[in-house]
């Protein structure tokens with residue numbers, strides 16, 4: 001119940017941010033409400049237990065980009081772990097109390113023609129403290145066409161199917177580059 005309430009507030013924040021991003025890019029979306037569809041919004045709570053041998057247990061979450069339009073994270077106030085790839089280097093996102101982290105997802109990158117980048121990120125396990133994060137993800141309506149000049153028009157449904165196929169066949173997500181113009185899908 002509480003999470004549903006939280007999701008509602010986050011969807012309002014996501015909508016406001018999305019509208020500002022669309023405006024800043026001068027995008028002329030025919031269906032702005034379908035490009036960010038509140039009905040797809042979902043909240044996930046993660047608990048990353050600590051591990052004294054944290055350097056050898058692998059990652060809490062391996063490096064990836066989010067497939068969403070936007071992801072909004074409320075990370076633990078005290079325990080760091082989230083890292084983003086910036087200029088080819090992994091940088092820790094320091095926890096700041098009462099602060100949300102806005103992550104651009106693959107769909108926003110495509111809509112913006114790569115002006116906004118879907119950043120690679122990962123989560124490290126802490127060796128003494130567990131870490132909790134609450135993440136809100138929002139996606140386009142499954143059937144709306146994502147159109148831009150760098151990518152062939154595609155729907156989120158097609159994108160998700162391609163991601164699942166790649167994971168099954170290669171063990172990892174290939175992502176947006178699959179839909180770049182001049183590339184075979």
Ligand SMILES: O=C(O)CCC(=O)C(=O)O
Nearest residue numbers: 046073075082123133135
């Ligand atoms: O736990 C976090 O801070 C990030 C989680 C995440 O990147 C994801 O679920 O996509």
Ligand SMILES: [Fe+2]
Nearest residue numbers: 064065066121
């Ligand atoms: Fe993520």
